[in-house]
């Protein structure tokens with residue numbers, strides 16, 4: 100029987116590439132995003148015909164609860180949850196409004212907590228189950244103009260490690276994947292690639308390269324509570 104994988108932020112970018120790779124490995128994939136049409140378009144491009152798109156704002160507790168309830172009742176037990184839904188708004192702290200701060204924390208940090216909480220009861224009864232949160236090299240190293248985004252991602256790192264300790268005895272693994280600078284819609288507006296620290300591998304990353312590492316963390320049965328940087332080495336220079 101094929102495994103069920105839920106990918107938040109699966110309609111675009113890194114999440115979409117993870118959804119594609121999981122589908123190509125025989126998983127049935129539920130793509131979660133706010134924009135249902137974009138989710139459906141992503142689902143239509145996946146290998147196999149059994150995938151589903153659902154609309155849900157991961158920062159809204161009731162939406163998350165009802166979405167995961169629907170998944171449980173309609174599609175069965177989740178084996179993998181990948182939290183790729185995320186937003187970014189650059190700005191110096193002195194110019195950042197509290198509403199922007201809240202929205203970054205709500206989606207990037209609270210959103211992943213809510214989806215993990217909603218998925219866990221089912222995951223605990225599924226052999227080989229795994230959670231994967233997507234952080235950022237900015238959360239690990241910090242970067243001027245991204246203090247709030249960075250806080251949301253380093254918070255997620257502590258959450259991931261602690262949750263790994265909480266649920267290891269129940270057979271659920273929890274890991275974190277930390278991309279560097281990857282070519283997606285999120286980085287399309289980045290004007291000054293040249294202002295980044297030098298990337299030892301000499302180029303920005305592609306979503307498929309992040310997806311490969313995500314698959315490794317989801318499938319490795321003896322890896323939990325870990326943070327894997329997929330950044331072309333940029334963290335060495337930050």
Ligand SMILES: NC(=O)c1ccc[n+]([C@@H]2O[C@H](COP(=O)([O-])OP(=O)(O)OC[C@H]3O[C@@H](n4cnc5c(N)ncnc54)[C@H](OP(=O)(O)O)[C@@H]3O)[C@@H](O)[C@H]2O)c1
Pocket residue numbers: 107108109110111112113114131132133134135137155156157158182183184185186187206210233234235236277278279280281282283284285286
């Ligand atoms: N690209 C990079 O260089 C980079 C580097 C480090 C870390 N990351 C992290 O990697 C993850 C994916 O980034 P990306 O570059 O692939 O971004 P992206 O291309 O902008 O895609 C973001 C995805 O998240 C979904 N999303 C955003 N807010 C949501 C919400 N409230 N509820 C549900 N879904 C939501 C979007 O769909 P809707 O808009 O339809 O909701 C979309 O599917 C993010 O967590 C990001 O912080 C990216």
